[in-house]
Structure formats: C-alpha cells, structure tokens
Amino acid sequence: MCPQPRLVEVRQNILKQNDIVARELRQRFRDAGVHVVSLVSSPGSGKTAFLEQTLTLLRPDYRVAALVGDLATENDAARLARSQVPVRQITTGTLCHLEAAMVRDALEGWDVAELDFLFIENVGNLVCPSSYDIGEELRLVLLSVTEGEDKPLKYPTIFHTADLAIITKMDLAEAVEFDLAAANANIQRVRPGMPVMKVSSKNGAGMGEWLQFLASDRARRRLYAHS
Amino acid sequence: MHELSIAMSILELAEEESAKRGGAKVTAVHLKIGALAGVVGDALQSSWELACENTQLQGSRLVIENIPVKVYCPVCAAPRTLNSLQWFQCPDCKNVVSEVIQGRELDVVAMEILECVHSPGS
Numbered sequence: 001m002c003p004q005p006r007l008v009e010v011r012q013n014i015l016k017q018n019d020i021v022a023r024e025l026r027q028r029f030r031d032a033g034v035h036v037v038s039l040v041s042s043p044g045s046g047k048t049a050f051l052e053q054t055l056t057l058l059r060p061d062y063r064v065a066a067l068v069g070d071l072a073t074e075n076d077a078a079r080l081a082r083s084q085v086p087v088r089q090i091t092t093g094t095l096c097h098l099e100a101a102m103v104r105d106a107l108e109g110w111d112v113a114e115l116d117f118l119f120i121e122n123v124g125n126l127v128c129p130s131s132y133d134i135g136e137e138l139r140l141v142l143l144s145v146t147e148g149e150d151k152p153l154k155y156p157t158i159f160h161t162a163d164l165a166i167i168t169k170m171d172l173a174e175a176v177e178f179d180l181a182a183a184n185a186n187i188q189r190v191r192p193g194m195p196v197m198k199v200s201s202k203n204g205a206g207m208g209e210w211l212q213f214l215a216s217d218r219a220r221r222r223l224y225a226h227s
Numbered sequence: 228m229h230e231l232s233i234a235m236s237i238l239e240l241a242e243e244e245s246a247k248r249g250g251a252k253v254t255a256v257h258l259k260i261g262a263l264a265g266v267v268g269d270a271l272q273s274s275w276e277l278a279c280e281n282t283q284l285q286g287s288r289l290v291i292e293n294i295p296v297k298v299y300c301p302v303c304a305a306p307r308t309l310n311s312l313q314w315f316q317c318p319d320c321k322n323v324v325s326e327v328i329q330g331r332e333l334d335v336v337a338m339e340i341l342e343c344v345h346s347p348g349s
Contacts, residue, residue, distance in 0.1 A: 005254045005339035010244055012335045014236050014258070097229050128229035130265035131333065156312040157265045160327075189314050192325040 018132055021100035025135025030225050032113035035218040036120065038134060040158060041142035042151070043124030046168040048076045049201040050142065051121055055083035057211055062116040067106050069098040069123045076121065086110070097128035100135055117218070126155040138217060144169040145178035149186055156190040164195050166210070171200040230270040233333070234278035240335050241284055248340060255288040255339035261332035262296045262312055288339075296330030 013019060029036045039047050051066060058064045065086040068076045077089035090098060090106045103120060112118060120136060122129045141162035143151050146169060152159050159165065165187050173180065180198070187194055197213065199206035241253045260266050268291045275289045296309040300317040306328055307317050317324050 003342075005341045007257075008244075008338050008340050010240070010335055010338050012240050014233060014240065014333045014335060017236065017239075095229075095232070097232075099232075127265060131229060131233070153313045157263055160263055161265075188323075189316075190312065192315050192323040 015131065018100050021104055022133035022135040025100055025104055029112060029135060029137065033222065034112045034115040034118050035221065036118045036136045037138045037140065038120040038122055038136035039140045039142060040122045040129045040162065041124060042126045042147060045142045045144040045147060046201055047121055047124065047142055048079055050166070050168055050199065051119055052080055052083050053201045053207055055080060055085045057207060058117060059083060059085055063114060064117045065110070065115050066119040066121065067103060068121040071123060092123055096123055096125050097132055098122050098134050099132050103134050126158045130158040130161045137221060138163050140164050140166055142166045142168050143183070145173045146176050149179050149183040152186040152190045159187065159191045159194070164197065167196065167198045169200060170198045170205055171202045230266060230274040231278065233266055233271060234274035237335060238278045238282065238284060241338060244338055245283065248342060252341040253284055253287055253338050254341055255290055256335055257290045257337040259292050259294050259332045259334045259336050261294040261330040263327065263330040264333040266333060268293060294330055294332050297328050298324040299326040299328050300324050
C-alpha cells in the first residue's frame with residue numbers, strides 16, 4: 001500500500017551544478033593569472049562599444065581576449081574583432097543569460113595562461129544573469145544615460161551581484177538631461193558603497209580612469225592571491 | 228525569463244533524489260527563495276509545470292518559501308530585515324547597510340516522497 005507522502009529534508013542549492021563549474025573556472029583563472037571581467041547590462045546600453053574601446057586601449061600593453069554572449073547573430077564578435085584581439089561568440093539560442101558551463105566550453109582550445117585579461121560580455125539582460133556565477137573576478141553593470149536614472153531601483157538584484165557600476169554614453173548626458181547625482185544616489189541606495197565610473201566610448205572620456213582602475217584591481221588581486 | 232532553466236535544475240535534483248530511493252514518487256518540492264536570488268515565484272510555478280510534463284514529476288507541486296533580505300546593521304550591531312530592496316537602509320536607525328546576511332538563497336530544502344511499502348504477505 002502507498003501511505004501519505006513523507007516529507008524528507010533535502011538541502012541542495014538549486015544552481016549547485018553551475019556553482020561547481022563556476023568555482024572550477026575561477027580557480028583555473030587564478031592559477032593561470034588571468035583577470036576575468038564580465039559585463040552585464042540591458043540591451044543597447046553600449047556594452048559592445050565600451051568593450052571594443054577597452055580591448056583596443058589595453059592591447060598595446062596587455063594580452064587580452066573576449067567572449068561575447070548573444071541570443072543570435074555574431075555581429076558583436078565581428079565588431080569586437082576590429083580591436084584585433086581574439087574574440088569568440090557564445091550564441092545562446094533562446095537562453096537569456098550565460099552559464100558557467102557555456103564559458104568553459106567556449107574556452108576550449110584557448111590557453112588562458114597566455115592572457116592577462118579575459119572579458120566576458122553577458123547577454124543584454126538585467127534580470128536573468130543575476131542568478132548565475134560564471135567564474136569572473138570582477139562583474140561590471142553598465143547603465144547608459146539614455147536609460148534613465150531609476151534603473152538601479154528597478155533592477156536592484158543585478159546591481160547587487162556586480163562590483164562596479166559604469167555609466168555609459170556620457171557624451172549624450174546633456175542632450176537627454178541625465179541627472180548624474182540622482183543616478184549615483186539610486187545606485188548607492190540599492191548597493192551602498194558601490195564604486196561608480198562615468199565613460200563615453202565615443203569621445204573616450206573616463207576611459208583612462210577605467211583602465212587605471214582595471215590595472216590596479218588586477219594587481220591587487222594578484223597580490224592577494226599570492227599572499 | 229530564466230525560471231525555466233531554474234525549474235529544469237530543480238527537476239534534475241528531484242529525479243536524482245527519486246533514483247536514490249528506488250524510483251519513489253516525488254509529489255512536492257519545497258524551496259527557499261531569497262529576495263535577492265533573482266527568481267520570480269509565479270514564473271517559476273508555471274515553468275515547473277512545463278518542466279515536469281511527461282516526466283514522473285508531472286502533477287507535483289512546488290512549495291515556495293520567500294526569504295526576505297536580512298542585513299547586519301553596524302550601528303544597531305544587530306541583524307535587521309529590510310523593508311525594500313530599493314533601499315539598503317536600516318529600518319530602525321536609518322543608517323546605510325550593506326552587509327547581506329540572508330536573502331540570496333536558491334535552495335531545495337525538502338521533498339514530499341511517496342514510498343510504496345509492500346509488506347510481505349499483504
């Protein structure tokens with residue numbers, strides 16, 4: 001006979017499988033001495049333009065590469081390839097986010113130890129990527145001035161998983177009457193203490209400060225890893 | 228909408244548990260979902276139905292306990308529950324709080340399992 005169902009305690013993290021792969025990746029990146037930076041934002045916030053600038057500016061001094069996630073098309077990879085660094089596209093099909101295993105698979109055949117920086121551009125989405133660790137060391141959340149100052153309040157979760165906020169398209173700030181103080185205040189409301197940078201990929205404003213941050217973040221983490 | 232991916236992961240865990248128990252039927256899965264986990268309960272419920280279709284979990288229930296965000300307030304020197312994700316501020320002393328101590332959970336905590344016991348001679 002079948003009695004009533006029994007309640008059995010089963011303690012498991014639902015994304016255990018992803019977290020295991022992400023942890024392995026992070027360890028592999030640390031051992032290889034490559035600094036891995038991921039980018040999340042809504043579609044159209046300027047991730048690819050920002051990344052293209054970053055890759056172009058880093059290339060003379062560092063060994064850099066990028067993975068770029070998208071639902072369809074390889075347009076972003078083609079754009080990033082103009083920076084003349086190795087780029088691979090991860091086409092997710094209908095999946096709205098990258099998972100750790102996709103990053104692992106996309107890296108196949110690449111010796112990450114030959115890199116100083118690896119950038120991973122997530123699918124344009126401010127919701128889904130927040131649940132998935134992809135093994136990165138530093139996660140950027142990008143917010144463009146054309147999106148409005150209240151984005152952080154609408155998507156607090158993604159701001160909570162990121163380490164640094166970057167406000168993009170600053171060259172348009174005046175035209176769209178972007179209120180920088182309000183944007184800053186909203187970021188600090190949902191993620192107190194989060195560093196914020198302002199850039200324009202078009203005219204290069206703020207890129208120097210960003211690259212400086214990146215270099216010192218890498219140095220600091222390497223020091224920490226070796227101590 | 229990544230809830231379907233989440234539902235598929237839960238399904239895998241439930242099937243593993245069932246296999247461990249000789250194919251016992253899992254009739255419900257109990258979850259804890261933190262407010263900062265980035266998962267919407269309603270969307271997960273409908274994804275669950277979809278994920279379970281034509282599996283032995285078809286017709287099973289998801290029982291979701293929503294976990295609020297708790298932070299440590301350094302001024303009050305105590306844990307505090309946040310009223311809103313839009314404002315990381317201590318509800319008591321109004322100071323800025325950033326140390327999250329609860330609210331990122333995305334866990335299976337229990338399953339309801341129907342084990343058919345065939346006693347000898349019955």
